[in-house]
Amino acid sequence: MKMLSESEAGRYRDEGYVFPLQAFSAETAASYRAAVERTCADAAPRPATLTGTPSYRVKPYLLFPWAASLVRTASILDAVEDLIGPDILVYHTTLWWKTKGSPNRVPWHQDGTYFGLAPHEHVTAWVALSTSNPRTGCVRILPRSHRTGQMAHGDHRDSTLMLSRGQTVQAEIDAARAVPVVLRPGEFSLHHTLAVHASDPNTGDDDRIGIGISYIPTRVRHVGPTRLSATLVRGRDGYRHFDPEPSPAADLDAAAVAVHQDSNARFWQASRLIPEMARAH
Template sequence: MKILTEDAVRHYKEEGFHFPERVMSAEDALWYRREVERTCSASANPAEARKGTISYRVKPYLLFEWAAELVRHPRVLDAVEDLIGPDILVFHTTMWWKTPGSSNRVPWHQDGTYFGLAPFEHVTAWVALSPSNLETGCVRIVPRTHGDGQLPHADVPDPDLMLSRGQTVVLNVDESKAVPVILSPGEISLHHTMAIHASDPNTGTDDRIGIGISYIPAHVRHVGPTRLTASLVRGEDRYGHFDLEPRPLSDLHPDAVAAHRKSDARFWEASRSIPEMAGIH
């Protein structure tokens, strides 16, 4: 079902992003937020964390029923399909959680630098589960930078940066051109994998909670020797570039935890052979 207007699709293709697009009610967004707080807070499931399970904020859709439902949300997929077609995989998902007063921020970067995917057709759907605005440290994106191709990045050691090594695009970004991606709970933004974007610290009074879902058309492949995993969430996979991930039978089902660890292990194995992926956030 087509939900993006022709103007929205044109804006995405020309500028590299589109927002806002409402995909659920504020009440539904609050339900998802409560599920996030229940399962992925810093204090959630410490016993599992001690067993070596990676952060529940990375690919939670392999572990929790709420997240598996969210990445398959019909209206999110309708919007993504309008951009990349009907055969859709989820390659990666990261939760972005900034507490009030936190100095954490995200430097200027391109997502595609660290995914090792070709061609560059991945789209990120950023789902707001709390207010995302200038006070809370919303995403800011520089228009038309998705047309500049892959740009070099460098590591910037800084504990406040939310990327693993502080990887930052080597470019003097004209921040005056950046557009703040202001979203209310239940709205999403869509941005191209090569669009340069960043976010500032949360100076507001509420947590800023959002989930970045990386969707790819099924013909996109991983360029390295490691065979990675992905989830088919709409249409068909006629290419077989990835091992398909299982949907969790229940929260933290043993099979789900095993699939989560397997996916993570392969991802980091790939990062060792592809320098561009070594700093994936």
């Protein structure tokens, strides 16, 4: 089913992003938010540690049926299919949770820098489960920045940075050009893997909760020596570049935890072997 209009698809191609799009109702978003708060409240506030210790906030769709359902939302997949075709994998997913008053922020970066995927056809869907606006620290994105290609990044050790290594674009960024990605609960945005984006601290009166889902067409491969895993969520995988990941039968059941640990261990091994993907493209 076609989800994006011609103008929306054109905006993605030209600007590197499109929003707002409707994933599900505000009531469904509230239900997902409750599931997040029930299952992930005790997880580390950063999406992953520098040591690679598995976090519930990374790839939660391998641990919890609610998250496995969310990444398979038909309206999201319809929009992604309009951009990359009908055979779709989930490569990675991160739960972004900024508590109200939190100083945590995300530095200027490109998603593709440390993922090691080729070609650059990865699409990030950012799904809002609470209000995401400038006060709560929404994503800000630089129009047309995906046209600059892969940019050099550097690691920064700062406890307020929500990326695992504080990976930051080294070039000078004109933040005044950035567009705030304002979303209501149940809405989502799509952005290109090379689009430069960031987010500020949450100065609002509610937590900002959203999930970033990395979708790739099955033809995309990982360029490093580590064989990684991914989840087929639509179509068929005739390439087999990734080992398939099963869905969890129940919250944190033993098989799901083992799959999650294995997937994360591979991902962190790949990250160590290819410290900066700017050198690999």
